[in-house]
Amino acid sequence: MPDHMIQLVELTKSYPGQSEPAVDALTLDIPEGEIVVFVGPSGCGKTTTMKLINRLIEPTSGRILLNGADVTGSDPDELRRGIGYAIQQTGLFPHRTVAENIATVPKLLKWGTERVRARVDELLTMVGLDPAEYRGRYPKQLSGGQQQRVGVARALAADPPVLLMDEPFGAIDPLTRETLQNELLRIQREIRKTIVFVTHDIDEAVKIGDRIAIFSEHGRVAQYDTPEKVLSEPADEFVADFIGAGASVKRLSLTRVADAAVATDWPTVQRGEQPRESDREFLLVLDEGRAVEWLPRRDGRGGLPVLNAVGPDHTLYDALNAMLTNNSDVVVVTDAEGTYRGTLDMPAIQDLIHADDTTSVPRRATKGEVR
């Protein structure tokens, strides 16, 4: 079955002296080219399951199929060289330079020097680090975010079809974390790997995942579905609890402004023109195609500047946030260049939340597209 890159069949891991298995007869298919996020509370078996895939932990019973081939009994070192691996603490080799770290697996695979060098530079550029500046540095000379970028580059070095990531952004400050998440999605758009991503953060799971597997305990998957489905139709109480309050708000981050119904009927006026009659309290002043000012209809004076306009790549969550920030029930929508496109208001967002989930929710943003 080529469309399933990884198949776990009745996979079980029990440790001696423990009454309950850490992973209990787990069967899971992971489609090729998608990001599947394992999410769940601590001790739910998500990390164990991930390590069973590259056999850092050997299963007690069950089978692992990689691209259709049973790898349960194959040479584990050989297997791992074909699977990228990135972890939270990065695990970069402190005695080796960034370039040497990234070259680890290519060298194991006996690539030529020139090929390795070119690949290192290519990967550094891909993860947003200037090769000339960073290839000769040591891990300790990098910030946490930069180390994690190198960790991702190292995992991708030999171009493996599968990438395992164990809470890679867990120890990073929220701002850098967001950047790294966006960059992973950007990179994924180019490389289309099969990625298994472990996190305990449901927001990260919703943002990153094409599919989410919510682990309850002992490697039991309570729900395995797209983020929309998980948020709109939690399979059971455990999933609902785990998603926590605010599932509706979280769903907003799955829809981009570009895919929402943008109203284009807001009364506008060109800068310098006389305000026209309108039923709205404010008119939008346009200047060379850009919305610049909210002008009160009554006296045409004392306008308010347009703040926090949202672009097509923003999500409805961003749009709602902009409204709340501006203390307004409407937000200006622009295109990618900043040209006025229309407006989005609170009722429109409410409609989206309460629309019939299966039919009228607009296509969600494809993972990997810039938000």
Added chain:
Amino acid sequence: MGFIEYTADSMPALLGATLEHTVLVLQGLGLAVLIGLPLALLTYRHRSRGAVLAVAGVFLTIPSYALFGLLITPLGLGTAPSVIALTLYAFLPVIRNTVVGLREVDPAVVESARGMGLSRTQTLLQVELPLALPVIVTGLRVATQMILGIAAIAAAVNGPGLGNLILQGLTSAGTPFAVYLTLQGVIGIVVLAILFDLFFAALGRLTTTRGMMIRA
């Protein structure tokens, strides 16, 4: 005749004894590394390392005079019991520092090495040992300093080295050059200790790669 003059006259004998002393210490250290290092590599992840370290520790508690003497029975007199005694004393610093150095390597670094497909041996040779090397070299340094002094006892079992000068001085106490002989032996050992220390300091710096020196 003053000490300087006496030493100038007896220089060949002094240098000969110093060379013997150096060789003796290197033999003892070498054997300790040859046996201790593999032992540490085999046991550092295993519970048995506790037993190994305990045994190595016991050797250190045996008074040196007694240990040299006890080894006469199986090994006879001369170089053999001297080398073996020094080896037994060097075990603890060599084994303990190797075990500690290897265990101090960040588990995440080892896990990522294994996760990328480095074999057990490759992980040890390419990652764990290079990172543990400065600690291991410190162990060698401590061992050497320790057995440089203890090696003087070798003279008591007819072994080689500077101990013979000290022993001669002690047994001929009261004669004109007794103190000079003892002084020569002591100063010889102190000079050797300084030279060895300088060597190990340099080796320690050499084995600490640039990436490990940088403060996080």
